[in-house]
Amino acid sequence: MSTGQVKVSFNLNQDEGHGYDTETVWAEALGEGFFRILNSPFFALGISQEDIVRASKDGELYHFQQVVQRGRHSTYR
Numbered sequence: 001m002s003t004g005q006v007k008v009s010f011n012l013n014q015d016e017g018h019g020y021d022t023e024t025v026w027a028e029a030l031g032e033g034f035f036r037i038l039n040s041p042f043f044a045l046g047i048s049q050e051d052i053v054r055a056s057k058d059g060e061l062y063h064f065q066q067v068v069q070r071g072r073h074s075t076y077r
Contacts, residue, residue, distance in 0.1 A: 004029050008037070008053065009061045010044035018043050024061065027053070034068060040075045048073040 007024040014021065023044045027035035030052070037051045047053070047064075050071025055062035 005038065006035065007061055008035055008055050008064055010041065010047065010064045012043050027055075027062070035062065037071070040073075048075045 005026055006029050008027045009022050009024045011022055012018070012020050020043060023041055025041050025044070025047075026038040028038055029035055033054050033056065035053050035055055037047060037049055037053060040049045041047050044064075047067065048071060050073050051067055052069040052071065053067050054065045056065055057063075
């Protein structure tokens with residue numbers, strides 16, 4: 001059962017030349033620290049729409065920890 005939409009934050013590698021430290025994407029809260037990614041990231045690598053991830057809460061944001069299940073989508077840049 002879904003419990004709402006939240007922002008999940010991803011730490012980025014500044015060596016990739018985009019100039020950002022983090023990126024946030026919308027995710028659907030699935031409960032118990034699990035989230036379904038709702039949009040494609042611009043800069044965060046290894047994550048695609050519909051992936052299920054684990055994230056920990058810090059204030060208003062959740063911070064990505066790991067991919068739990070792939071959502072069968074690809075992100076092309």
